[in-house]
Amino acid sequence: MLKIEGLRKSYTDDSNPVLADFSLEVRRGEFVTLIGPSGCGKTTALRIITGLLKPDAGAVSVDDRPSPGPSRDKAMVFQHFNLFPWRSAIKNAAYGLEMQGVPEKTRLATAAEYLRLVGLGKHLDYFPWQLSGGMRQRVGLARALAIRPKVLLMDEPFGSLDALTREQLQGMLQKICVEQNLTVLFVTHSTDEAIYLSDRVVVMGVRPGRIIAEFAVNVPRPRIGYDWRADPEHARIRSQIWNLLEQQLERTEVVA
Ligand SMILES: Nc1ncnc2c1ncn2[C@@H]1O[C@H](COP(=O)(O)OP(=O)(O)OP(=O)(O)O)[C@@H](O)[C@H]1O
Numbered sequence: 001m002l003k004i005e006g007l008r009k010s011y012t013d014d015s016n017p018v019l020a021d022f023s024l025e026v027r028r029g030e031f032v033t034l035i036g037p038s039g040c041g042k043t044t045a046l047r048i049i050t051g052l053l054k055p056d057a058g059a060v061s062v063d064d065r066p067s068p069g070p071s072r073d074k075a076m077v078f079q080h081f082n083l084f085p086w087r088s089a090i091k092n093a094a095y096g097l098e099m100q101g102v103p104e105k106t107r108l109a110t111a112a113e114y115l116r117l118v119g120l121g122k123h124l125d126y127f128p129w130q131l132s133g134g135m136r137q138r139v140g141l142a143r144a145l146a147i148r149p150k151v152l153l154m155d156e157p158f159g160s161l162d163a164l165t166r167e168q169l170q171g172m173l174q175k176i177c178v179e180q181n182l183t184v185l186f187v188t189h190s191t192d193e194a195i196y197l198s199d200r201v202v203v204m205g206v207r208p209g210r211i212i213a214e215f216a217v218n219v220p221r222p223r224i225g226y227d228w229r230a231d232p233e234h235a236r237i238r239s240q241i242w243n244l245l246e247q248q249l250e251r252t253e254v255v256a
Pocket residue numbers: 011012018036037038039040041042043044045
């Protein structure tokens with residue numbers, strides 16, 4: 001579904017790129033998580049994939065069609081909500097559809113449908129300042145889902161939430177992803193979150209940002225209704241990923 005080939009990107013010095021030879025494929029309905037130390041280029045990679053940033057080399061395609069710029073095939077959920085403060089929840093959730101020229105009645109009906117799906121059916125007319133952080137992130141997710149993208153990109157969407165809300169939203173996201181067979185590329189700093197949510201965890205290294213390993217999590221989703229985190233298999237994958245990340249973190253410290 002999503003194919004990323006040979007991305008390279010430098011912001012300043014091309015002899016020292018942020019991303020080099022970054023290639024990845026995400027199959028239809030698959031949930032893949034990118035994990036790596038701060039500054040390794042995760043956001044840069046996602047911004048290139050969504051089409052907000054141009055790579056120096058490499059290509060992105062969706063469903064075998066080149067997809068270099070922003071398109072309705074791809075939707076992004078950001079860490080910091082990115083809601084318009086002057087718009088109600090429903091009008092924020094309808095924003096992507098508005099950009100696509102969808103008539104008002106249809107787009108508001110669709111936005112309401114997705115707000116209900118994320119558990120905000122009673123808050124359609126609330127403004128962002130009247131919503132908690134978790135609720136704002138639900139609006140961000142509804143806005144992304146409302147355009148029915150082929151690929152959902154999420155950049156640490158739960159990073160600024162408290163631990164309980166985070167767990168609640170992880171459960172909600174899993175359920176929606178399975179029900180709607182979504183194709184997701186998700187970024188996180190949390191090994192637990194990555195293993196909990198993903199079919200595959202992709203570990204990035206630093207200098208340059210590149211993929212250094214992949215771990216398959218062969219457990220059916222959604223993993224709700226039982227404590228998958230307490231499973232020995234979860235602990236086994238976690239320690240393997242952590243060993244790799246520890247080496248990469250040491251390398252970032254040497255530079256700092
Ligand atoms: N607009 C920019 N101009 C110059 N350098 C940038 C720019 N954006 C990012 N960088 C640099 O590129 C590197 C990768 O940044 P990026 O934001 O992609 O990392 P990240 O893996 O998402 O980090 P974090 O986990 O902290 O969000 C960093 O060294 C950063 O300083």
